[in-house]
Amino acid sequence: MTTLSAPESDFASRRIWLESYAASVPATLPPLDHETLPELFDDSCSRYADRKAFTSMGRSLTFHELGEQATKIAAWLQAEGFNKGDRIAVMMPNILQNPIIVFGIVKAGMIVVNVNPLYTPRELTHQLKDSGAVGIFVLENFAHTVQAVLDKVALRRVVVTSMGDMLGLKGHLVNFIVRKVKKLVPAWSIPHARSYVSVLADGGKVSFRPEALTRGDIAFLQYTGGTTGVSKGAVLTHGNLIANTMQMSFWLGSAFDNRPRPDPLLFVCALPLYHIFALTVNALMGIACGGHNVLIANPRDIPGFAKELSRYDFNIIIGLNTLFNALMNNEAFRKLDFSHLQLTFGGGMSVQRPVAERWQQITGCPIIEGYGLSETSPVATANPMNAAEFSGCIGMPISSTDVDIRDEEGRSMPLGEVGEICIRGPQVMAGYWQRPEETARVMTPDGFFRTGDVGFMDARGFTKIVDRKKDMILVSGFNVYPNEIEEVAVMHPGIHEAAAIGVPDPHSGEAVKLFVVRKDETLTEQQVKDHCAANLTNYKRPRHVAFIDELPKSNVGKILRKDLRP
Structure with a gap:
């Protein structure tokens, strides 16, 4: 792919989102108090x-x-x-x-x-x-x-x-x-x-x-499939994480421009700290502002989770669509006192509008959606923290961050037109650990990270995701890549070929469906699932298995996953 970049002065004129910033949020990060x-x-x-x-x-x-x-x-x-x-x-x-x-x-x-x-x-x-x-x-x-x-x-x-x-x-x-x-x-x-x-x-x-x-020293290797299926380490420097922590601290502060700010803030940390979302938005932001994080070791135990919440006057909940949905289906949670809840921040996967509307009805607090990836430490865009209702989009670029919607040739798209979401900012990773070719595939010469997500930007500078460029499957906020599932599947002696796709799931957003061409006609669905369970962590395992005579392929033999989707 040839990547074209607009002159920087021309791009500056495209930063229309700055007009929607709260007065307390700077367009660019000021000199930071901490380097590491x-x-x-x-x-x-x-x-x-x-x-x-x-x-x-x-x-x-x-x-x-x-x-x-x-x-x-x-x-x-x-x-x-x-x-x-x-x-x-x-x-x-x-x-x-x-x-x-x-x-x-x-x-x-x-x-x-x-x-x-x-x-x-x-x-x-x-x-x-x-x-x-x-x-x-x-x-x-x-x-x-x-x-x-x-x-x-x-x-x-x-x-x-x-x-x-x-x-x-x-x-x-x-x-x-x-x-x-x-x-x-x-x-x-x-x-x-x-x-x-x-x-x-x-x-x-x-x-x-x-x-x-120094800011350039590596702090974390955050493993992700990225925009391709091989699990690799996003190299996150001290500078990346300090920048994203400060970006989000300014964003968080704007939520209290016109109302009292609890001090200290009490965060509910239900997402795992090994996930970049909780690492930055819970742990690092909490440390930066002197906040108190209540750690939930097993958020799948919803009754236990609700009981734990009943002990605290919590101010901020950070979660995923699936977590919000599960909590709302628990009677004890619905009876909690939400009078201290100031902010609900959603990310990791798309928040569904029915879930957001029900959440606001139960808690009185809208879900503020943001967007990012392991490669962006993670937050790149977010809705205003003082929003009165759910927006249905991923918001606007945060301080010192540019978002450009580009076509296959790397050209900037007009507002309202769909293309690949590309991100530039101090929170963007230094590259993939010891994988220069993979890094070159996702980084443009002018410093943008190509996310693999497809969307458009509206006249206010707010972005909406409409699809994913790759075949990635998103299960409860975790990336699942068909290549890995298929590679594990064909390790079974009874499987000739396999193809994995994502299908809608009411609990996890998407679930893995595996299409199998059998080598052994006696092979059963349970045997396939048992084999995958031994080699894949839970969220990657196929929830559905379908046996077919042959997989759809292109004229050069490439499996056409799109032809397997309903």
Whole structure:
């Protein structure tokens, strides 16, 4: 593809969205107070020392405690011989250990590799090998998965934690229930594994050496399929994440231009912190503003989630369409006191208008939709935070961010015409980890990231997504790529060919449907599903399997997935 770029002066005249900005939101980011995440983190831990930073299962961690314990993790990593730039994986749900470990790694100048704890051994192997991770922190519930890959990866240290490690005396009861009653911890054995508790203790006995970091240093490898199907690490620098945190902080601030702002703000963190949306919009924004995040370890337990919410006067909920829908179908949630709810921010997948309208009816708070990707740290566009109702679009570019709608040749499209959504701004990734060809495919010479999403911009500068350029399937906000599903499927000796598509699903937005051409005529739907379950994490697994005689193909033999869609 030939990419053409308009002169910058001409593009400046196209920034029509600036006219819709709240008065308190700058068109461009001012010089920032912090260059790196440790600077921001340490400043907040000092400034808000006595405030609660995170709460999980009734146990709270103050900013002072968060900073103290993260420093112990950083010191331990250094004492173990890990160096600046080493990749350290974190494989756990939303528990107090998560932010302590993540910021400990970042403070030590190392790179966080966030891992979905539900990954299968195959998926974990790929991510650890691709990133070159040399250490991992994992919740004991998932240690058996790490055990299964030890001979395939180069981990020098494995640190295992339990659900109760940060909960004091209550933690012993929690661990007993998790291990013995609910039986949620499969047997595992990892030679020389260290316990989280012992690592904290040892980290407190050694000195921490602050690392010299710059905005250009890498902070996270955030794995994503991107706009193609190979899982790869979006390289997010300290500058990327500081910029997006500050962009969203200004945006958030505008919600209180004409009404009192609670201080501290209380965030509900139900999305997993290993997902870029929660990492930035919950954890980093909360830290930046001295906010309090209530961590929900298992948001699928809707009754338990609603019970937890009943304990707090929460101000901000950040979630996905599927989460909002599930909550509203719970009677206990509908009876909660929403008088303190100031903001509901939706992203990760399109928010459906019926869901948004019902949410506003129940809570009295509109859903403010935003848009972004792992490659944009993630937020690139958002609706005004003081909007009175759901807009049905993804909003306008945030401060210092440009959005251009381009055709296949890379030319800017007129307002109202459909093309690929392209994004430029300080939050756009540095590239894909050790994949220069993949990076070149998505980055234009004038610095725009080609999202693969198709939409149009209206006369106010608001953008609406109408389709996806690629065959990506979006399941509960997670990207699922047909190539990966098909590759796993044809590993089965009874499958000749396979093709995956997304079909509408009332619970997850979309679900995977797999079309199979059998090699073994006795192959059953359940056998196909069992095979996929052994190799794919839950949201990637086919919910529907259809057997057909042959797959539709082009004249050069390319499978035509579009011909399989209803």
